Amino acid sequence: MTLLQTHISADPAAPLARRNPVAKIGAALLPLLALLVSVDPVTSTLLLAAALASVPAWGLRWRGLVRRLWPLGLAVAMVALGNAVFTDRKGGETLLDLGPLLVTTESLAAGAVAGLRVAAIALPGVLAVLTIDPVDLADALVQQLRVPPRFAYGSLAAFRLAPLTAAEWEVLGRSRRARGLGGDRNPFAAASVLAGRLFALLVGAVRRGTQLAAAMDARGFDSTAQRTSARRQAFARADAALVAGSVALTAAAVTLAVVTGAWNPVLG
Amino acid sequence: MPAAAISLRGWGWRYAGRKAWACRGVDLEIAAGERVLLVGPSGAGKSTVLRAVAGLLDPQTAAEQEGKVLVDGRPAATTRDRVGVLFQDPEASLVMSRSGDDVAFGLENAGVPADQIWPRVDAALREVGFGYGRDRPTTALSGGEQQRLALAGALARRPSMLVLDEPTANLDPPGAAAVLGAVTATVAPTTGGARTDTTLLIVEHRVDDVVGLVDRVVVLEPGGGVVDDGTPAEVFGRRGAALAAAGVWVPAPWGPPPPPYVPGPGGEPLLAARDLALTYPRTDRPALDGVHLTVRRGEATAVTGPNGSGKSTLAMLLAGLLPPDAGTVELNDSPGRPLHRWRSRALCRRVGTVFQDPEHQFVARTVRDELLVGPRRVGLDAVVARERCDELLARLRLDRLAGANPFALSGGEKRRLSVAAVLATSPDLLVMDEPTFGQDAQTWAELLDLCVQLRTDGTAIVAVTHDQAFATALADHRVQVAAGRLTTEVAA
Numbered sequence: 001m002t003l004l005q006t007h008i009s010a011d012p013a014a015p016l017a018r019r020n021p022v023a024k025i026g027a028a029l030l031p032l033l034a035l036l037v038s039v040d041p042v043t044s045t046l047l048l049a050a051a052l053a054s055v056p057a058w059g060l061r062w063r064g065l066v067r068r069l070w071p072l073g074l075a076v077a078m079v080a081l082g083n084a085v086f087t088d089r090k091g092g093e094t095l096l097d098l099g100p101l102l103v104t105t106e107s108l109a110a111g112a113v114a115g116l117r118v119a120a121i122a123l124p125g126v127l128a129v130l131t132i133d134p135v136d137l138a139d140a141l142v143q144q145l146r147v148p149p150r151f152a153y154g155s156l157a158a159f160r161l162a163p164l165t166a167a168e169w170e171v172l173g174r175s176r177r178a179r180g181l182g183g184d185r186n187p188f189a190a191a192s193v194l195a196g197r198l199f200a201l202l203v204g205a206v207r208r209g210t211q212l213a214a215a216m217d218a219r220g221f222d223s224t225a226q227r228t229s230a231r232r233q234a235f236a237r238a239d240a241a242l243v244a245g246s247v248a249l250t251a252a253a254v255t256l257a258v259v260t261g262a263w264n265p266v267l268g
Numbered sequence: 269m270p271a272a273a274i275s276l277r278g279w280g281w282r283y284a285g286r287k288a289w290a291c292r293g294v295d296l297e298i299a300a301g302e303r304v305l306l307v308g309p310s311g312a313g314k315s316t317v318l319r320a321v322a323g324l325l326d327p328q329t330a331a332e333q334e335g336k337v338l339v340d341g342r343p344a345a346t347t348r349d350r351v352g353v354l355f356q357d358p359e360a361s362l363v364m365s366r367s368g369d370d371v372a373f374g375l376e377n378a379g380v381p382a383d384q385i386w387p388r389v390d391a392a393l394r395e396v397g398f399g400y401g402r403d404r405p406t407t408a409l410s411g412g413e414q415q416r417l418a419l420a421g422a423l424a425r426r427p428s429m430l431v432l433d434e435p436t437a438n439l440d441p442p443g444a445a446a447v448l449g450a451v452t453a454t455v456a457p458t459t460g461g462a463r464t465d466t467t468l469l470i471v472e473h474r475v476d477d478v479v480g481l482v483d484r485v486v487v488l489e490p491g492g493g494v495v496d497d498g499t500p501a502e503v504f505g506r507r508g509a510a511l512a513a514a515g516v517w518v519p520a521p522w523g524p525p526p527p528p529y530v531p532g533p534g535g536e537p538l539l540a541a542r543d544l545a546l547t548y549p550r551t552d553r554p555a556l557d558g559v560h561l562t563v564r565r566g567e568a569t570a571v572t573g574p575n576g577s578g579k580s581t582l583a584m585l586l587a588g589l590l591p592p593d594a595g596t597v598e599l600n601d602s603p604g605r606p607l608h609r610w611r612s613r614a615l616c617r618r619v620g621t622v623f624q625d626p627e628h629q630f631v632a633r634t635v636r637d638e639l640l641v642g643p644r645r646v647g648l649d650a651v652v653a654r655e656r657c658d659e660l661l662a663r664l665r666l667d668r669l670a671g672a673n674p675f676a677l678s679g680g681e682k683r684r685l686s687v688a689a690v691l692a693t694s695p696d697l698l699v700m701d702e703p704t705f706g707q708d709a710q711t712w713a714e715l716l717d718l719c720v721q722l723r724t725d726g727t728a729i730v731a732v733t734h735d736q737a738f739a740t741a742l743a744d745h746r747v748q749v750a751a752g753r754l755t756t757e758v759a760a
Contacts, residue, residue: 135365153373157363163407164359168628174589175628180616180645180693196631203627203675208360214324215361218353219374219421230372230385 010131014059016242017131021140023239024132027246028124034250035121040264041113042257048120050249051127058127069126076119084111134159140233149227157212161205168204172197271300271467272350272428274321278335281316281325290316293493294335296486300428303455303468305478305500308488309514310678310708314471315433317488321469322431323348339429349378352422356434358414367409368393368402371421378425392424393417396450411575412443416450423454429467430455437473437706440575440734448477473706476519487511515680515710523709527716527741532723534744535565537600538696539607539728544585544595555581557752559595563697568719568729570743572736579749580624580701583732587621587699599696613645620690622700626682630674635666635685638674642693653692660688664718680711687718698722700731704738716741 010017016024031047055065066073084107092105138156141147176182176193184190216222257263280292291313298304306314319325320337323344327333339347355361364370371389380388389402396416400409409417415435422430432451436444455466472478479485485503487496496503504511504522512518544559556578563569563586573579584590585597588607596606599618607615623629632638639660643653661667664684669677674685683703690698698719704712719729719742733739739746748755 135369153363160363160365161360171623171625171628174584175621175623176631177589177612178587178616178619178621178623179629179631179689180613180642181631183612193631200628200630211355211357211360212363214319215353215355215418216363216373218322218324218348218351218355219363219425220349220377221373223349223377223379225377225379228376228379228382228385230369230376230382230389232382 011059012131012133014057014131015238016054016057016127017059018238019242020144020233020235020239021128021132021137022144022233023235023242024128026243028128030243030246031124031250031253032121034254035117036266038254038257038263038265039113039117040257040262041109041116042260042262043253044113044116044120046253046256047249048116048123050253051120051123055127058131060127060130065130068130072119072122072126076115076122079118080111080115082111083114084108087111135231136233139229139231140235143229143233144235150221153221154216157216158209161208161212164208165201165205169197169201172200270428271465272339272347273300273341274298274429274467274469275338275341276317276320276335277338279317279320279337280332280334281313281320281330282332284329284331286331289313289332289491291488291493292334292491294488296494296497298467298469298484300340301465301467302484303482304470304484304486305475305482306469306471306486306488307475307511307516309490309511309516310680311490312488313490314488318353318431318433318469318471320344321429322351322353324353349425350428352425352427352430354415354418354422354430354432354435356437358411358418358438361418362406362414365405365407366402367398367400367404367406367417370406370417371402371424374421374425388424389420392420395423395454396420397446397453410443411439412446415439415443415447419447419450419454427466429469432468432470432472434472434706435470436477441736442574444477448481452481473708474517476517479519512709515708517709526737527713529741529743530720532568532720532744533566533726535567535726537562538565539563539586539597539599541586541597542595544582544592544597546581546585546590546592554593554752556585556592556749559754561586561747561754563728563730565696565728566723566726567744568723568731568742569745569747570739571730571732571747571749572734572739573749573755577749578752579732582749583621583699583701583730586730587619587697588615589621613647616642616695617646617693618695619697619699620693620695622687622690622698622703624702624705626686627675629686629689630682633673634671635674635677636661636670638685638689639692642689646693648693656692656694660691664688664714679706680708683707683711684714687715691722695727697728697730700729700733702733702735703731704733704735712738 012018034043035047055062084103085101087107087110089106089110090102090104094102094104095108096103134156138152141152142149176197181193184193276294276296279294280289282289294317306317308314321339321344337344339350362370363373368389371392372385375385375388396419398416398420406414406417436447439447455468468482470478470482479500483499485498485500486494487503487507489495496507504518508518508522512524517523541559541561545554545557547554559582571579571582581590585592588597588610591608597608598606607619630638632641636657639657640653643656661670664687666681666685666688669681674682677685703715707715716738723729731738731742
């Protein structure tokens, strides 16, 4: 959610940033299919390398991306480390032996593959999400995928209330402190204060949502007239090319993995 | 499209789950092009009437309804496309993240062809004096600018009728003036407005500024329908005193004169804020910077300033509810112990905080329990706590509501309860954030009296407020915040 709220650092004129949101999401999801099916170094490395190579074309700067994505990097490292330690493939040379903690060359390789795979799954999606404007997404969902406007723009409007709800959460915390509540060592007392705060947040969110719905209906959102679109989200040749490129890349990665014998389906 | 005529005939509405009718027996004819202000005590059903006229009342939320609401002879629910509505809270009425898109939203819904949308958006933005381009993010707008944007969103649809539900209640005085200026410029022909084809219906709390905008005032009474009707001078002239007694804000020259300032006794310095600074995460500008302030016993300080100037932040820092980035807030008798580090139960014994929205403060199931929360937390003897609770209930006229749920109270009752609950621990300092916000004249006067009494007893009061009349009547000491800094410190 925070990813979507701060899609600022991207240059909107970059060749991939300009693409239709539906094309972006499609292109980001295709490699996912191959990566979910197989755990192998070839597919993962190729698709990750392609995603990394495409970063400048999304209009993203490396420095900003790294600053935003360090939690993802950390997660990848944890996955790699965890797999290296807990895999049952413990062949090869022993690198570290601390009783139950055994790391060998083979287990290290298994960990690296797991880490690569997670990175290759996550990165394309992150690139797409970082460069998608929520309004453009709603427009594209309605215009290209024929999603009902009531759903697309309703979600968009609700999404806009998220920061208000976050601010209200802070106010509710302060108001409880002002009443002498909170800061308890007793977990039951703390849980009861938290529950009250959550309930108050919910009441506020429902109320604000109701107001917003009334305001939207007052401007004809529930009208039965055929809705028009002020902003056209075109699905151009370049958008088709992006999706086609993603298909070609994924196919090439899978073919190469099968040819080199690295292809390793999860099931089977 | 020509202006719309409105007709309510024997109209009544009772919400599901309520015993009392929100309004009943309302008979009202408004001719096309009239400009009407709806007034009445809280609970008279003014907002319900507005919603009915705008066609926004969902029949499923009614337990019972009777009579008719017609716009040009047709049921209001079917004429919604001809009505533009402005609500109290612009934050909860904007849909899109970019200003131009938000104005376009209503045109898209109406099925306006795409090539006509942007010229109409630009024209509406010009009409309300919106000073930015279409791409301006709606979150970067002040409350007054957001409300003008919402007005543009309504006007772009070329409504036959404009319905305004307390459009300036959430705004600071400059923002309110700008919004009313935009309404005047667009729909009031008496003052040279361009649109002569729009009927106007307004509910507004503080009516001083809107009286010049209307040519007719209609008085609603709880359960009694329309009890008076005429020009502002006629209605306020013959009914001013009765309306004021019922808590309605009656504009000058018909209303009672504003209460005079009575100085507080003053006393020892109680709290000192030194060199406070705070920058919220993910913002580039400090919310508050280099702020010094001394608060004395028996003295009231009013903190004023535009929306977003940092005055609420100052209140939270003074109350020990927010840690500053730099500087300290300390009670003079507890040096070296900054308030934000105090445990909550110690803090609530010394500093009481009244929040802008009373509901944010409520934590108990009944009014009585709400008053006992603080005393229990500070370990007050149960008998003493009950005595104090009864005394506060009586003093704030809540005794008959002791068993009621705080969320079910009226706006004025909620405000009184939120203050009473804070006073239950007898704090030395009372910090109030917009205490008079949205209150009727009666609750307003009671709040002022209460503050004066507390101050006489030696309590220090800090009130963050847009309400000039309240500040004038109470403040011994006035502080202005602008762009995160204290700009003036005027001795009253």
